[in-house]
Amino acid sequence: MGRIQLDHITKRFGDAVAVEDVTLDVEDSEFLVLVGPSGCGKSTTLRMIAGLETPTEGNLYIDGDHMNYRVPQNRDIAMVFQDYALYPHMTIRENVRFGLEEEEGYTPDEMDARVEEIAADLGIESLLDRKPGELSGGQQQRVALGRAIVRDPEVFLMDEPLANLDAKLRAQMRSELQNLQEDLDVTTVYVTHNQTEAMTMGDRIAVLNDGRLQQVGEPLELYHEPANQFVAGFIGEPMMNFLSGHRSEDGFAGDYLEYPFDERLEAAVGDVDDLVLGIRPEAIDVRRAEDATTQLGEHEFSMTVTVAETHGNQNVVHLTHADATDEHDVLQAVTDGMHVVEPGDSVVVTLDPDSIHIFDGTSGDALRNRRLETERELTQV
Ligand code: ATP
Numbered sequence: 225m226g227r228i229q230l231d232h233i234t235k236r237f238g239d240a241v242a243v244e245d246v247t248l249d250v251e252d253s254e255f256l257v258l259v260g261p262s263g264c265g266k267s268t269t270l271r272m273i274a275g276l277e278t279p280t281e282g283n284l285y286i287d288g289d290h291m292n293y294r295v296p297q298n299r300d301i302a303m304v305f306q307d308y309a310l311y312p313h314m315t316i317r318e319n320v321r322f323g324l325e326e327e328e329g330y331t332p333d334e335m336d337a338r339v340e341e342i343a344a345d346l347g348i349e350s351l352l353d354r355k356p357g358e359l360s361g362g363q364q365q366r367v368a369l370g371r372a373i374v375r376d377p378e379v380f381l382m383d384e385p386l387a388n389l390d391a392k393l394r395a396q397m398r399s400e401l402q403n404l405q406e407d408l409d410v411t412t413v414y415v416t417h418n419q420t421e422a423m424t425m426g427d428r429i430a431v432l433n434d435g436r437l438q439q440v441g442e443p444l445e446l447y448h449e450p451a452n453q454f455v456a457g458f459i460g461e462p463m464m465n466f467l468s469g470h471r472s473e474d475g476f477a478g479d480y481l482e483y484p485f486d487e488r489l490e491a492a493v494g495d496v497d498d499l500v501l502g503i504r505p506e507a508i509d510v511r512r513a514e515d516a517t518t519q520l521g522e523h524e525f526s527m528t529v530t531v532a533e534t535h536g537n538q539n540v541v542h543l544t545h546a547d548a549t550d551e552h553d554v555l556q557a558v559t560d561g562m563h564v565v566e567p568g569d570s571v572v573v574t575l576d577p578d579s580i581h582i583f584d585g586t587s588g589d590a591l592r593n594r595r596l597e598t599e600r601e602l603t604q605v
Contacts, residue, residue, distance in 0.1 A: 225287050226378035226411030227252045228273060233282035235268050235435075242268040244435040245282070255405050255412045257426035259419060260458070265435040266415040270381050273413060275299050286379065297326065299379070302372035306384040308364040310356040316343075316367050317352040323371040342370045345404070362393040369401075373408060380405070380412040386421070398425055419459055423447070431455050453588040456502055456581060462540055465508075465555045467501045468585060476501050476582075480545065480554040484522050486577045492592030498585030507579035507594070508557035510541060513570035523577060527554065529569040537561045543573060 228250040235243040243265040250256045258266045271277040272284060275296035284291045291299060302323070310319050320339045324330055330338065343349045346366045356364055365385060372380065385401075386394045402425055405412050416422055422429045423443045431438040431446065431454070439451040443459075450456035456464045469478030475485035476499055483501060485493065493499065513526065520526065526546035530553055533540040538561045542553045557573065559565060582592045 225252055227285075227287055228379060228411060228413065229283075229285040229288075230269070230273075231283040231285070233269070233272065233279045233284060235265070235272060235277060236280045241435050243272070243432075246432075246435075246437045247282075248430055248437060248440060250411060250413060252411055253409045255402070255414065255425060255427045257422040257429045258413060258415045258432060259417065259422040259429055260432035260438075262417060264432040266417070266432055267383055269432070270383055270413060270415050273379070274301055274303055274381050300377050301379040301381055302375055302377040303381045303383070304368055304372045304385045305382075306387045308356070308368040308388075310364060310367055310371075312356050315353050315355060316348065316359070319356065319367055320352075320370045320374055323374040327375055338374060339370075342374045345373075345407075346370050361389055362397060365389060365397065369404070373404070373410075376408075377410065380410050380414075382412065382414045384416055385414075387416075401425070419461060423459065429459075431458060433458075449593045450581070450590055452590055453500055453502070453583040456583070456590070460504055462505045462556055462558065464502045464504050464581070466583075467554070469499055469501065471495070471497045471499060480552070481525065483575065483580075489577055489580060489582065489592060493582055494591075496584050496591060499591075500583040500585045500588075502581035502583060503555075503575055503579055504594075505540065505556045506558040507576070508555060509574040509576070510543075510557050510559050510565075510571050511574075513572055520572065521574070523575050525573045525575070527571050527573050529565055529567050529571060532565040532567060532569075535561060539563070539565050541565050541571075543571070546570060 230246050230248040233243060233246045246269065258269060260266055268277060272279050275294060279292055286299060317339055320342060321335055324335050324338060343352055346369060348363065348366050348370065351359060351363060386397050389397060398421060414425060426443060428440060428442055429446055430440045433454050439446060439455045446455055446459045450459065453466065467478040467481055469476050471493065472482065476483040478501065527543040528546050529541055530544050531542035539559045541557045541559055543555045543557060544553055579594045581590060581594055583590055
């Protein structure tokens, strides 16, 4: 058990609105990632679930029980923060055991046994008699986790728990945390501003911006079918390309590019005039100009490479118009790392209508997302 429901929750600090009218249902055993840029209200939302802040409006329930005014100790939750907050004068054993001190029903021997069990789960058995100062950052974070899970809570709340770790350890801890959460089967709300963490860890992701919930969905749903331009730009690395423009007679007329619509794009856009065309860098086809037929198709464009970032497995290629007089990049594309690309190269770029997203330039709402034959495209590996 451990279902969390936020029902039209708003939190104000004086006149400032930190969280605005958020309704969110986290299912029992689910791993939900709360993601968004700095200051969007992630921590405040988590702190309300924990009982460290009280909602200004709306209702919060855990397992159907009203929580707004219940103190943290009575919510059966455990929290893990970015700073490990271990007691420096206590051994690791004492630190982990501390998580159990307030629990009823454990004899001292049972507590010791439980600490050993959790230490084995986390691979920190050999560290139990050391002090926190003698541990690396990753080891300290494991101990902080141990202290949280030792009580076997209904709900885990984690606020950027991996932020202090280096990239390699972070990736390792990511998968360890996921495995642990699956084994323990505990409802988890995990706050991060890192979209990679959100994509790789969450059963579902809730995207916040400016205190408002933008979209809740499974990682691939957010990637392929973003509800609006904000989500489209936030999820995915490198970021989706956006081109601003207007409706023209046969499609889209942007500052840097004209793009004819096919029937499906036409139907999706209707009579909206102010448009933003979106396409993911990895959905753009780039080939050398000399390999191309001389006649360009209607969705093909002659471009010049301005910057080529080589990552080994892939290149991130910055592109501008072949006849551009300034250096303004029009698009970024991801290409196969085995193909050498250099600044100044002439290329032909294809923007397939099936991969095009279109957003209302005024509201930011998605008018059309890339056509995804979900079953076929996502199951054929
Ligand atoms: P970050 O990723 O930088 O931690 P966040 O998404 O977690 O950001 P919050 O910490 O929830 O954002 O803050 C949301 C907004 O509420 C911010 O504008 C912040 O300045 C404001 N805020 C948070 N706590 C308080 C407080 N105690 N008093 C006044 N304003 C606050």
